[in-house]
Amino acid sequence: MSNASPAEQAIIKTTYGDLTIAFWPEVAPKTVANFKKLASEGFYNGTAFHRIIKGFMIQGGCPNTKAGQKGMPGTGSPGYQIKAEFNDKSHVRGVISMARSANPDSAGSQFFICHGDAKFLDKQYTAFGKLSAGDDVLERIATVPTQSGGGGEKSTPIDRIEVTSVEIVPAA
Secondary structure (H helix, E strand, O other): OOOOOOOEEEEEEEOOEEEEEEEOOOOOHHHHHHHHHHHHOOOOOOEEOOEEEOOOEEEEOOHHHOOOOOOOOOOOOOOOOEOOOOOOOOOOOOEEEEOOOOOOOOEOOOEEEEOOOOHHHOOOOOEEEEEEEOHHHHHHHHOOOEEEOOOOOEEEEOOOOEEEEEEEEEOO
16 A cells, blocks of 8 residues: 555636646656645636747746736746756647746746647656646637737737636546
8 A cells, every 4th residue: 555645636727718637746746746736825826828829838827917916927936946857758739847947947836738749848848747638728728819028929818818726636
């Protein structure tokens, strides 16, 4: 009998529908634990997907995207950074991975979900799970019209795509 806790998954509830994530604790245990901790604290509630590049990825998890926040979307964090856990999981459609700055160990709360294959990110970003349900929702979010934002990149969604909650539940 092992002491392993039962497998859990995340349900990311958005104004566009639900995304269900199956975690990969075997390759990114600290990253999975961090995401689950932030979710259970309600950190992600009221954030929005602030960066969308169709065919590439949708990015969220920035506290600066909450209503009334002043900071630039995409620059917020939980106030700490976690060490990268690069692994052999490939960045293909539906994979969730940690967003970061140029420093490999700069991830905190922001994550992205691949909309297309992004294998050039393999072993450079911490992949920590994959969609087990909600591919249609991923498609709806990834195809929202975008406009140029702060960096000139045409990746800012015209419509607000809010994360209403992230629930950690036993895996089906």
